[in-house]
Amino acid sequence: MTSRDPIAxxxxxxxxxxxxxxxxxxxxxAGVSRATLFRRYPSRSALVIELSRRAxxxxxxxxxxxxLEEGPAADALARLLGGLTRLxxxxxxxxxxxxxxxxxxxxLALAAETDDRVRRMVHRGQESGDLRVDVxxxxxxxxxxxxxxxxxxxxxxxxxAAGDVERLLTMTVLDGLRRRGASAGDAAG
Amino acid sequence: MTSRDPIAxxxxxxxxxxxxxxxxxxxxxAGVSRATLFRRYPSRSALVIELSRRAxxxxxxxxxxxxLEEGPAADALARLLGGLTRLxxxxxxxxxxxxxxxxxxxxLALAAETDDRVRRMVHRGQESGDLRVDVxxxxxxxxxxxxxxxxxxxxxxxxxAAGDVERLLTMTVLDGLRRRGASAGDAAG
DNA sequence: CTCATCTGAGACATATATGTCTCATGGGGA
DNA sequence: TCCCCATGAGACATATATGTCTCAGATGAG
Numbered sequence: 149m150t151s152r153d154p155i156a157x158x159x160x161x162x163x164x165x166x167x168x169x170x171x172x173x174x175x176x177x178a179g180v181s182r183a184t185l186f187r188r189y190p191s192r193s194a195l196v197i198e199l200s201r202r203a204x205x206x207x208x209x210x211x212x213x214x215x216l217e218e219g220p221a222a223d224a225l226a227r228l229l230g231g232l233t234r235l236x237x238x239x240x241x242x243x244x245x246x247x248x249x250x251x252x253x254x255x256l257a258l259a260a261e262t263d264d265r266v267r268r269m270v271h272r273g274q275e276s277g278d279l280r281v282d283v284x285x286x287x288x289x290x291x292x293x294x295x296x297x298x299x300x301x302x303x304x305x306x307x308x309a310a311g312d313v314e315r316l317l318t319m320t321v322l323d324g325l326r327r328r329g330a331s332a333g334d335a336a337g
Numbered sequence: 338m339t340s341r342d343p344i345a346x347x348x349x350x351x352x353x354x355x356x357x358x359x360x361x362x363x364x365x366x367a368g369v370s371r372a373t374l375f376r377r378y379p380s381r382s383a384l385v386i387e388l389s390r391r392a393x394x395x396x397x398x399x400x401x402x403x404x405l406e407e408g409p410a411a412d413a414l415a416r417l418l419g420g421l422t423r424l425x426x427x428x429x430x431x432x433x434x435x436x437x438x439x440x441x442x443x444x445l446a447l448a449a450e451t452d453d454r455v456r457r458m459v460h461r462g463q464e465s466g467d468l469r470v471d472v473x474x475x476x477x478x479x480x481x482x483x484x485x486x487x488x489x490x491x492x493x494x495x496x497x498a499a500g501d502v503e504r505l506l507t508m509t510v511l512d513g514l515r516r517r518g519a520s521a522g523d524a525a526g
Numbered sequence: 527c528t529c530a531t532c533t534g535a536g537a538c539a540t541a542t543a544t545g546t547c548t549c550a551t552g553g554g555g556a
Numbered sequence: 557t558c559c560c561c562a563t564g565a566g567a568c569a570t571a572t573a574t575g576t577c578t579c580a581g582a583t584g585a586g
Contacts, residue, residue, distance in 0.1 A: 166433070168433070168435055171575090172573080172574095181534045183533075183535075183536095183576090183577090184533060191575075192573090192574070192575090241430075241433070244355070244356055244357070244433070245357070246355075283505060283509060284497075284505075286497055287491070287497060287505045290487045290497065291484055291487050291509060293487070294483050294486060295480055295484065297483060298480050298482070299479070301479065302479040307478075308479065316472060316473075319472065319513075320480060321513060322513075323469075325513075326512075360543070370565070371564090371565095372563075372564065372565075373562080375544085375546080376562085380544080381543090381545095
């Protein structure tokens, strides 16, 4: 996950994994001094807002790139998982940072449009027989979001190989959500 | 999730959902004053250690109650999910609290024995043909752990009904991890 | 070589959180 | 009714974190 701002990237990774980290620790993780961090971001709150904005943008971009309206829903879901797997190490648990409520409301509103695209993909998959109908789109959204965090955490702890997680995720999520009887590669049940 | 100590229960729930909450906020959530909280737990660190100990104990008890050595592994996994679903609201993200490294090492060692029981259940399920063999036990452990957190989070946010989550989890996790061709209730593929 | 820009280090002020202590109050048991 | 225990509230001290500022040094461009 790359961005134009290595300080923001390092900060996001640290705060995603360690929500209670101080600004001194964030600066150290970013390889700069506290003074430089504060030159770039005037407060911890400003930093968290910026990182949260980037997280929502990255999520929206990943959903865009997954082209959820194209092809079988299962394939679209696989593409989505690929994109989100790349985001999770840097953004996964950032939502745990305290943030101004008005800003949070704005960000949630932005993310809501993107969430809706995912829901619509789930619904069309259920209508086409591609995805199981006994699972609400809400659960698909939640489980996908948290499983990419699980994958990132497993890699961070050295329990999973980074090269394996996308395949594992895709396999297990698809088999958990696909309609019974459908298999990988099938377009019909 | 009930315990003999309502202060500890409330503290665990708050810190699981909001890792950056202060002791004042913990006290408020527990319905006691800061003075009383400090009478019961001499420091934030002491509180976090106690809550972490309880989390590991509860995890161990849930794995014990799931009787992972009995019956088909898929059934054992379903029982485990049921037990862990009840734990997640109170303990899910508690691991994000900073804790003394020596204490953490002790707790990890305790949890490791319980983790091994889960791994053994996965292995015997793979040997018996009950669970898919292309997914490492590590991923089973990770995904189960984080999906129960996802379920708890979904309920907390009002997106999922508490009564539904165990069924949704069990269905989707089992279908994601079961060997291809096996179905609910089957003992053979 | 000079100058502008950026940075790190550390001092300092402020804010917040933690932890301690004291006193008044309330509840329950004898 | 009395006494003991537990509690809340708030004051206070200490620690930690945040945020600001200044100065020296390094780097790169002209």
